[in-house]
Amino acid sequence: MAETVKEISKIIIQTLLENPKVPRNISPESKIIEDLEFDSLAVMNFVMEIEDKLDVSVPLDRLTDVRTIRDLADAIVSLK
Amino acid sequence: MDIFTKFKPLEAAFDQLISFTPHNPFGVTIQKTLSATVGIINGKETLLFGTNNYLGLSQSEEAKKAAAETALIFGVGTTGSRIANGSYSLHQALEHELAQFFNRRSCMVFSTGYQATLGMVSTLAGKDDYLFLDADCHASIYDGSRLSQAQIIRFRHNDPEDLRKRLRRVGDISGIKLIVVEGVYSMLGDIIPLKEFVEIKKEENAYLMIDEAHSFGVFGQHGRGIAERDNVEKNIDFTVGTFSKSLGTVGGYCVSDYPQMDQLRLCTRPYMFTASLPPEIIAATRENLKIIAARPELRETLKRNATQFYYALQQAGFKTGPDVSSVISIILDEIPQAVHFWNRVLELGAYINLSLPPATPDNRPLLRASIAAAHTEAQIDQLVKIYIQAAKDVEVTLN
Numbered sequence: 001m002a003e004t005v006k007e008i009s010k011i012i013i014q015t016l017l018e019n020p021k022v023p024r025n026i027s028p029e030s031k032i033i034e035d036l037e038f039d040s041l042a043v044m045n046f047v048m049e050i051e052d053k054l055d056v057s058v059p060l061d062r063l064t065d066v067r068t069i070r071d072l073a074d075a076i077v078s079l080k
Numbered sequence: 081m082d083i084f085t086k087f088k089p090l091e092a093a094f095d096q097l098i099s100f101t102p103h104n105p106f107g108v109t110i111q112k113t114l115s116a117t118v119g120i121i122n123g124k125e126t127l128l129f130g131t132n133n134y135l136g137l138s139q140s141e142e143a144k145k146a147a148a149e150t151a152l153i154f155g156v157g158t159t160g161s162r163i164a165n166g167s168y169s170l171h172q173a174l175e176h177e178l179a180q181f182f183n184r185r186s187c188m189v190f191s192t193g194y195q196a197t198l199g200m201v202s203t204l205a206g207k208d209d210y211l212f213l214d215a216d217c218h219a220s221i222y223d224g225s226r227l228s229q230a231q232i233i234r235f236r237h238n239d240p241e242d243l244r245k246r247l248r249r250v251g252d253i254s255g256i257k258l259i260v261v262e263g264v265y266s267m268l269g270d271i272i273p274l275k276e277f278v279e280i281k282k283e284e285n286a287y288l289m290i291d292e293a294h295s296f297g298v299f300g301q302h303g304r305g306i307a308e309r310d311n312v313e314k315n316i317d318f319t320v321g322t323f324s325k326s327l328g329t330v331g332g333y334c335v336s337d338y339p340q341m342d343q344l345r346l347c348t349r350p351y352m353f354t355a356s357l358p359p360e361i362i363a364a365t366r367e368n369l370k371i372i373a374a375r376p377e378l379r380e381t382l383k384r385n386a387t388q389f390y391y392a393l394q395q396a397g398f399k400t401g402p403d404v405s406s407v408i409s410i411i412l413d414e415i416p417q418a419v420h421f422w423n424r425v426l427e428l429g430a431y432i433n434l435s436l437p438p439a440t441p442d443n444r445p446l447l448r449a450s451i452a453a454a455h456t457e458a459q460i461d462q463l464v465k466i467y468i469q470a471a472k473d474v475e476v477t478l479n
Contacts, residue, residue, distance in 0.1 A: 041438035044215070044234055057249050059210075059231035 003080065008054065008073040015049060016069075028070040047072075056080055101419050103426055105434040115139060116454040119431070127430040127459055129449040134406040135297055135378045136454025137328030140371060143364035150363035162356045163345065170362040177369055178333055182304055182319065186341035188334050189362075191354050193322025196332025197291055198224040199350035200320055201260060204289070205230035208255030212243060214272075216265050216441055218291065227349075230255075237265070237441060240276035247284045257286035263295030263306035267440050267448065269407030271295075274306050278315040289318040297326025298406050303372045303379055326372065329365045331357050382406060382453040385460055389451055392464040397478030398471070409435070409446040410467070417474060418445030424470035430463050 009028040016022045022036055032038055038046065047058050050072070056079055066072045098104055103122070110128070112120040116136035119128050137143060150170070158168060171189055179187040190196040201224030205211045209230040213221055216237040225232045233250065236242035247257060259281055261272050274290070281288040292305035300308030303326070307313045317338070323331035334341075345351060357365075372378070383404075390404045398410040412418045415436060422434040425447070433448040440446050449463065471478055 039438040042443070048215070048234060048236065051246075051249075055249065057231075057233055057246065059233060060225070061232055 003077070005070065005073045005077050008076050009069055011053060012050060012069050012073060015053060016046070026069065028068065028073065030069050031067050032069065032072070033067070050076070054080070097415070097419060100416060101423050103423055105419065105422050108426075108431060110431075113139065117452060117456075117459055121426070121431055124429070126426070127463060129451070129455075129463055130431045130433040131452075132294075132325045132406075132450045133328060133452050133454070134294075134326045134382060134450065135328065135368075135372065136452050137326065137368040137371060139454075140328060140364075140368055142371065143328065143367040146363040146367040147360035151360040154359035156360060157358045158356045160355055161352055163352045165356075167356065168359060168362070170359055170366075171356060174362050174366050174369075175333075177366060179335055181302075181369060181373060182335040183313070184319075184335040185337045185339065186335065188341060188345060188348070188351060189357065190332040190334070190351055191357050192330060193293055193320075193324055193332035194220040195350040195354065196320045196322065196334055197221050198227065199348040200289065200318060200334045200344075201225055201258075202227035202350070203344055203348040204228075204287075204318070205258050206255065208253070210250055210253060210255065210257045212246060212257060212259045212286070214238065214261050214265075216267065217260060217262060218266060218293070219439075221260050221291065225260075230258075238270065238272055240273060240280055243277065244280050244284070247280065247286065257284065258289060259286050260289045260291070263290055263292040263299065264403075264405045264407065266294055266407060267435055267446055268401035268409050268411075269294070269403060269405040269448075270401050271299075271403045271405060272306060274310045274312055278310075278312045281315065287317045288315065289320065290316050291320050293320075293322045293325060294405065294407060296321045297372050298379060298382060301376070303376070323361075323365050327365050327368045329361050329368065331361060331365060378453040382451065385453065385455050385457070386451040388457065389449065389460050389464065392460070393467065396464065396468050396471075398467065399479070406451050407448060408451060409448040412445050412447065412476060415445050417476060418447060420474040421447055421470050421476060424473050425466055428466040428469055430466050 013026055032043060051058055056076055062075050066075055110119040110121055116133055116139040117128050119126055175187040175189050190199060197220040201221055205228040207229045211225050211230045211232045213225060213234050214237055215234050233246050235246050261277055264271055290307055295305040297303045299306050307316045318334055318336045320334045323329045386404050386406055390400060390408050393400050401409050425432055435446040435448050437443045
C-alpha cells in the first residue's frame, strides 16, 4: 500500500500517462490545469480514478488548494 | 494584468468558435413567438426545438389570461423577499397546491429552479455532513454543494454500485449523508435507475434528494416524475424542480414530508435574500399546474413525439443517448463539426441547442433537441429531414 507523497505522486503520474493526450514529460511539480491542460471536469474525473486506485475518498473541497501533482499527493496522504 | 485577464482563455476559445460560425450559438434571439413551437429567429419562421417547453404551456391561454388579470389586481412585482417583505396569499396558495399535487406535507417555492436546488443542497448539508453527487448533476447542485461547507463526493453517472462503494469508503461519520440525483439528466436526456438508488439509500441510512426538473410533467401517471413512475415516492426525502420547463413559467420548488421544512425558510439563503416571484408568474404557474393535472393526454402526446424522433434519428444513423425522454441529443466527435451542424440546422429552419465540453458528458459535443407535446408529427418529421440534410452538408458520418 502506497503511503508516502513520493509513492503516491508516482502512482498519479503513472495513471495520468495512461491517457495518451497527457504530455510525456510530467513531474510531481507539473501543474494539473496549466501543464496538463485539464479543464475542471477532467480534473474531477481524474480524481475519481485515483480515489478508486488508492481506495481513498477525496472530497471536492480538498481540491481547492491543489495545483500540482505533488499537492494532490499531499492531500491524499493527509486523507489516508 | 487587469481584472479580466483570467478570462483571456475563455475569450480566445469563444473567438475561435465564432470565427467559423455565422450565428452565435449562445446568443440566439427569438424575436417573436408565433406559437409554442414556432418563432421568428433572424427574421425567419423557425421551428422551436430548443426551448424546454415540454408541454407547450408557456403559451397556454389559461395561464396568459390569469397572468394578465392578476397583474391588474396585484401589480407586476413583489419588490422584496418573503422573509423581509412579506408573502402574498398567491405564494401560499401555490405552495399548498404543489404540496397537494405531490401528496406531500410541505412545499417551498423559490424564485428560480436554480435557487431551489442551490438553496436546498447548501442548507441541508452542513459542516460535518457528506454530499454524494452524481457526476452529471446540474451546475446548481454543484454550486449549492460549494456553498454548503459539507464534504463533497462525486460518483460515476447513473451508477448505483459506484455510489455504494463511495458511501462505504467514507464509512461512519458524525454527520449525515445526502445523496443528490436527477430524474432525467439534462444533456443526454438519460433516465436514472431510481429503484436501485433507493435501495442503496435505505441500506446506507442516507437521505435522498431528487431533482425532477426534466421529468416533472413528463413521467409518472400524474406527471410527478420518475419517482412516481418507479413507485418510490415515499423513499424520496426531498424533491426539487423548476417551473421553467413543463410548467412554462419561471421559479422552483422543493416538496417534502418533513415538518422541519418550515424552519428552512429562515435559514435558506437563496430563498431569504432574493425577491419572491411576482404575482402574474404565480398565477400563470397555478393555471398550468391545473392543466398538467387535468390533461394526462399531453404526456402521451409528448411520449409519442419523443419516441418518433428518437427512433427516426437512430434509423438515420445518428448516435443518440440511451433513453427516450423529452430531451433527445445526438453525440458528435468534434466541436467544429458540431458547431457547423448547429448552424446548418438553424439555416434550414430549426432551433436546437449546442452543448459543448466541459458541460457535456465524456468530453463530446452534443446537439440537443427538446421535444414538446405541442409539436406536430409533421414538425418532428421536418426536424428529422433537417438533421439528415445538415449531416450531409457538413459531412457528419452516419452509421
